[in-house]
Amino acid sequence: xxxxxxxxxxxxxxxxxxxxxxxxxxxxxxxxxxxxxxxxxxxxxxxxxxxxxxxxxxxxxxxxxxxxxxxxxxxxxxxxxxxxxxxxxxxxxxxxxxxxxxxxxxxxxxxxxxxxxxxxxxxxxxxxxxxxxxxxxxxxxxxxxxxxxxxxxxxxxxxxxxxxxxxxxxxxxxxxxxxxxxxxxxxxxxxxxxxxxxxxxxxxxxxxxxxxxxxxxxxxxxxxxxxxxxxxxxxxxxxxxxxxxxxxxxxxxxxxxxxxxxxxxxxxxxxxxxxxxxxxxxxxxxxxxxxxxxxxxxxxxxxxxxxxxxxxxxxxxxxxxxxxx
Amino acid sequence: xxxxxxxxxxxxxxxxxxxxxxxxxxxxxxxxxxxxxxxxxxxxxxxxxxxxxxxxxxxxxxxxxxxxxxxxxxxxxxxxxxxxxxxxxxxxxxxxxxxxxxxxxxxxxxxxxxxxxxxxxxxxxxxxxxxxxxxxxxxxxxxxxxxxxxxxxxxxxxxxxxxxxxxxxxxxxxxxxxxxxxxxxxxxxxxxxxxxxxxxxxxxxxxxxxxxxxxxxxxxxxxxxxxxxxxxxxxxxxxxxxxxxxxxxxxxxxxxxxxxxxxxxxxxxxxxxxxxxxxxxxxxxxxxxxxxxxxxxxxxxxxxxxxxxxxxxxxxxxxxxxxxx
Numbered sequence: 001x002x003x004x005x006x007x008x009x010x011x012x013x014x015x016x017x018x019x020x021x022x023x024x025x026x027x028x029x030x031x032x033x034x035x036x037x038x039x040x041x042x043x044x045x046x047x048x049x050x051x052x053x054x055x056x057x058x059x060x061x062x063x064x065x066x067x068x069x070x071x072x073x074x075x076x077x078x079x080x081x082x083x084x085x086x087x088x089x090x091x092x093x094x095x096x097x098x099x100x101x102x103x104x105x106x107x108x109x110x111x112x113x114x115x116x117x118x119x120x121x122x123x124x125x126x127x128x129x130x131x132x133x134x135x136x137x138x139x140x141x142x143x144x145x146x147x148x149x150x151x152x153x154x155x156x157x158x159x160x161x162x163x164x165x166x167x168x169x170x171x172x173x174x175x176x177x178x179x180x181x182x183x184x185x186x187x188x189x190x191x192x193x194x195x196x197x198x199x200x201x202x203x204x205x206x207x208x209x210x211x212x213x214x215x216x217x218x219x220x221x222x223x224x225x226x227x228x229x230x231x232x233x234x235x236x237x238x239x240x241x242x243x244x245x246x247x248x249x250x251x252x253x254x255x256x257x258x259x260x261x262x263x264x265x266x267x268x269x270x271x272x273x274x275x276x277x278x279x280x281x282x283x284x285x286x287x288x289x290x291x292x293x294x295x296x297x298x299x300x301x302x303x304x305x306x307x308x309x310x311x312x313x314x315x316x317x318x319x320x321x322x323x324x325x
Numbered sequence: 326x327x328x329x330x331x332x333x334x335x336x337x338x339x340x341x342x343x344x345x346x347x348x349x350x351x352x353x354x355x356x357x358x359x360x361x362x363x364x365x366x367x368x369x370x371x372x373x374x375x376x377x378x379x380x381x382x383x384x385x386x387x388x389x390x391x392x393x394x395x396x397x398x399x400x401x402x403x404x405x406x407x408x409x410x411x412x413x414x415x416x417x418x419x420x421x422x423x424x425x426x427x428x429x430x431x432x433x434x435x436x437x438x439x440x441x442x443x444x445x446x447x448x449x450x451x452x453x454x455x456x457x458x459x460x461x462x463x464x465x466x467x468x469x470x471x472x473x474x475x476x477x478x479x480x481x482x483x484x485x486x487x488x489x490x491x492x493x494x495x496x497x498x499x500x501x502x503x504x505x506x507x508x509x510x511x512x513x514x515x516x517x518x519x520x521x522x523x524x525x526x527x528x529x530x531x532x533x534x535x536x537x538x539x540x541x542x543x544x545x546x547x548x549x550x551x552x553x554x555x556x557x558x559x560x561x562x563x564x565x566x567x568x569x570x571x572x573x574x575x576x577x578x579x580x581x582x583x584x585x586x587x588x589x590x591x592x593x594x595x596x597x598x599x600x601x602x603x604x605x606x607x608x609x610x611x612x613x614x615x616x617x618x619x620x621x622x623x624x625x626x627x628x629x630x631x632x633x634x635x636x637x638x639x640x641x642x643x644x645x646x647x648x649x650x
Contacts, residue, residue: 027471078433082426101407101474104429108403109467111436116460122453128444131456135441142434146352149426 002058004312007048011041014062015069020113030094030106031113034073037089042320043177044069049313050181050195053305061184063120064130068177070117071134074110075141075173077103082149111138126183133183133196137176144169151235155255162240163204171203187303194299198313201296205321208289211236213323215273216282221323227269233258237288241281250275293321327383329637332373336366339387340394345438355419355431356438359398362414367645368502369394374638375506375520378630386509388445389455393502395442396459399435400466400498402428407474436463451508458508458521462501469494476560480580487565488529496528512628519624523638526621530646533614536561538648540598541607546648552594558583562613566606575600618646 002010015035020028044065051061079085080093081103087093095103118134121127147165151157178199182192214229215238229236235258242254254275262268276282296317300310327335340360345353369390376386404410405418406428412418420428443459446452472490476482503524507517539554540563554561560583567579579600587593601607621642625635 024468024471024475026475027468078429082429104403104407105467105471105474108432108436109464111433112460112463112467115440115456116464119453119457119460122457128447128452131440132444132447135437135444138437139434139441142430142437143349143352146349146430149430150349150351 001056001309001312002048002052004045004049004316007045007052007058007312008041010058011044011048011062011065011069014066018066026098026102027106027109030077030098030102031070031073031110033097034077034088034094035069037091039089041069043072043173045316046174046177046199046313047181047184049316050178050199051185052181052312053195053303053309054182054185054187054191061181063117064180064184065177067114067117067134068173068180070110071114071138071141072173074107074114075145077107077110079145081107082145114138121184124184126186130180130183133176133179137172140168140172144172155258157235157240159237159240159244162235162237166207167200167204170207171200174203174206175199191303191305194302198296198299198303198317201292201299202317202321205289205292205296208237208285208292209321209323211238212282212285212289215269215276227265227273230257230269230272231262231265233260237285238276238281241284242275242279245279245281245284246275250279289321293317326381326634326637327373327377329370329374329641332370332377332383332637333366335383336369336373336387336390336394339391343391351423351427352431352434355402355423355427356395356398356435358422359402359413359419360394362416364414366394368397368498370641371499371502371524372506372509374641375503375524376510377506377637378520378628378634379507379510379512379516386506388442389505389509390502392439392442392459393498393505395435396439396463396466397498399432399439400470402432402435404470406432407470439463446509449509451511455505455508458501458504462497465493465497469497480583482560482565484562484565484569487560487562491532492525492529495532496525499528499531500524516628516630519627523621523624523628523642526617526624527642527646530614530617530621533562533610533617534646534648536563537607537610537614540594540601552590552598555582555594555597556587556590558585562610563601563606566609567600567604570604570606570609571600575604614646618642 020031022028047061047065047068048058052058076088077094080088081095081100085093086096093103094106098106114134115131118131121130124130144165144167147161148169151162151165175196176199179192179196182195187195211229214224214236215227217226219226239254239258243251246254254272257268257272257275260268297314300313300317303310345356347353372386372390372393373383377383401413402419405413406420406425410418411421418428419431439459440456443456446455449455469490469492472486473494476487476490500521501524504517504521507520512520536554539549539561540552542551544551564579564583568576571579579597582593582597582600585593622639625638625642628635
């Protein structure tokens with residue numbers, strides 16, 4: 001068994017050893033660039049941690065962990081083009097630093113490389129199932145992104161639809177990372193499914209927490225600009241729940257705010273946050289988030305390995321989901 | 326053994342039975358659209374014909390044939406965005422009919438579906454090798470596209486570099502289609518390699534012929550506007566060979582034409598064609614093309630099956646490569 005910090009070091013070393021220093025450099029350099037922007041490496045670490053539940057030689061899961069990290073960054077790269085985002089982790093996005101064509105084509109080749117790395121597991125007896133899980137996750141992420149873009153143009157998005165969207169766009173890859181790690185280690189079908197559901201529920205809880213922190217977080221600790229979702233008129237859980245529980249007058253007031261492009265961001269954030277507070281949607285969101293978190297831990301508890309082997313995962317999930325608001 | 330026309334019918338039926346009528350329709354409808362634009366279905370037919378060299382039940386190769394056709398159309402879709410092309414096969418390109426974001430995301434999900442269809446071969450004992458061949462082809466196509474874009478900005482492209490570019494961008498997928506069909510049928514490693522080299526050489530010969538026909542073809546028979554490459558200043562084999570063999574004066578005259586955006590297309594086409602004729606580059610290009618064609622047929626001849634089984638492939642390759650100029 002390895003600590004989170006040990007796994008992080010193992011993964012970072014693998015990342016350094018697998019640079020895309022191929023020709024033509026116009027195609028491959030942007031891949032090294034986006035992978036170098038950092039981030040928590042959460043998804044690849046989950047592949048390793050899930051493997052580590054069942055077996056000790058985590059190195060065997062490194063190609064799949066890297067594959068998942070490449071896929072995640074591929075989806076960020078293409079999403080940033082679609083969202084016209086200038087910055088990613090405080091640095092220029094690929095299409096800003098290079099150009100849009102580079103962003104499209106480098107992203108495409110990243111997606112192909114996710115499969116090249118998966119094929120390093122060719123001798124694993126679960127190969128077909130591992131690729132099938134990955135394929136479904138990859139499709140889910142694209143569908144989630146499409147639903148997210150569709151929701152921007154709609155004003156009647158239901159809570160169920162929103163949960164389905166974040167389940168596809170965010171939680172599926174977390175779930176798939178867990179299941180892939182388990183399958184590579186040769187876990188039973190039942191344990192692999194519990195690993196998947198742990199990841200899926202953690203992923204949904206994490207996104208709900210992100211919605212809450214974006215509006216109510218401590219600017220010192222959150223890392224992103226607090227109130228950003230409100231300024232961008234994003235249909236988060238807080239907004240959709242408000243529209244569900246508010247009376248006609250408050251609902252109309254919120255809807256008005258949601259179509260406004262304002263120069264007075266501070267006042268807009270204050271107004272919308274005031275509506276959320278009057279409707280108690282922060283507490284409602286916290287409750288729903290805690291429900292997913294509880295379900296996640298039930299699935300982790302059901303996996304047939306010793307409690308000791310689950311410690312790293314429990315610690316990480318707790319840290320992730322109980323960040324101070 | 327099946328005739329080309331029978332194989333075409335089998336493939337079209339499979340295509341009809343495998344519509345992308347999934348949700349969200351904004352993501353999947355563009356895929357059915359681009360696949361419905363037609364084309365010769367050359368690459369999937371090569372998968373089936375290659376399989377048919379070795380075994381009779383070509384239906385077993387249909388998922389791989391479809392995978393190759395989806396991949397080809399994915400690459401067209403993203404290339405059309407990069408080239409800002411308004412039309413594809415006389416119809417609006419996906420990003421013109423819908424929008425660029427749709428084009429990017431629908432293309433992404435197509436690329437994932439190529440692997441979903443390949444995984445229908447999960448019980449094939451050559452599965453890993455089939456996916457490895459496909460991965461390499463897919464990477465080749467992206468690298469070829471990048472080299473092609475790089476060449477637009479360079480004025481010193483060598484003939485070798487050009488042949489390498491079309492080998493990656495065009496010939497690799499033809500080669501891979503042949504090799505995949507052979508591997509699915511359980512052909513020997515040697516026969517699979519001959520199938521690959523047959524496809525690769527046919528692909529290069531085909532692209533060289535396309536370069537020749539674009540300038541010297543019969544407008545009635547060519548299907549595209551004759552002289553289009555000249556108007557677009559494309560660095561085809563004819564241009565690069567001319568720059569190699571011309572004296573300083575003619576070379577300068579051609580280079581001048583290549584940086585000009587003209588409104589008098591007819592006169593520009595006439596001038597450049599005149600340079601080609603004075604340098605005999607058409608004949609030089611024909612000679613090189615015939616060399617690749619000859620090598621292709623040598624590889625086909627080397628495959629250890631009866632001549633009878635090779636008839637359909639021979640007939641198709643001959644028709645493709647001896648279109649009247």
